[in-house]
Amino acid sequence: METFFVFFLNGISYGLLLFMLSSGLTLIFSMMGVLNFAHTSFYMLGAYIAYALTGIIGFFPSLVLSPLLVGLLGAAFERYSLRKVHVYGHVPELLVTFGLSYVVLEVVRLVWG
Template sequence: MLLFMVSAGLTLIFGMMGVVNFAHASFYMLGAYLSFSISRVTSFWWALLIAPFLVAIIGIFIERYMLRRVHSLGHSQQLLLTFGVAFVFDELVKVFYGNFPVAYRAPPELTGAAFEIFGTNFPIYRVFVAATAISALISSIHADTC
């Protein structure tokens, strides 16, 4: 589901804006790490609200001051720029969080089983992630039809 969200975003950005943004997954990663950091200070729900706004501000800055300058030069320059942005984000995450996964747990409100299928419990957190992916799909379909 997470891979779908990243690929749907890449398709949506290229389809609507004509920009080859290879850093799209890196923005998603940056949002996840920012959300992790914010949730350690506040709560999961505040992090869920604040982190997307911070990533949006970074994205607006990159689009306005970097991508607009290379948009007229063609797709290869956009690809090189966004690939470089992806490398910068990757290295910044390694500097601040290390080269290993962070110890993250689902919030207490989302722990437990949502339902059971053939003796296997399906966690509430997975239902939450699936609902997020479905809402992203619906919003991308709605944006394509408008």
């Protein structure tokens, strides 16, 4: 009975996680018209940049500076990459953002281990 309860809670939590993912993608896609699978990569990059800056400039300045840096990176990615493929439809947007997430993951692995 205890095993069934653990499996039940795992299923509920996984289902809620999938619901949050799908509702977030639906909101972003319906409001902006852009398929962007690289959001979490930018969040991860912001966390690692904040971690690196904390040792250099301190905790609170890094909390202000890291979102600004990642926001600039995201704006540059949108301007120089996503705008160029937006005219071709949703599949190229999906491929570019999915590829960016792999690139960011490998960069984070190279820099921070």
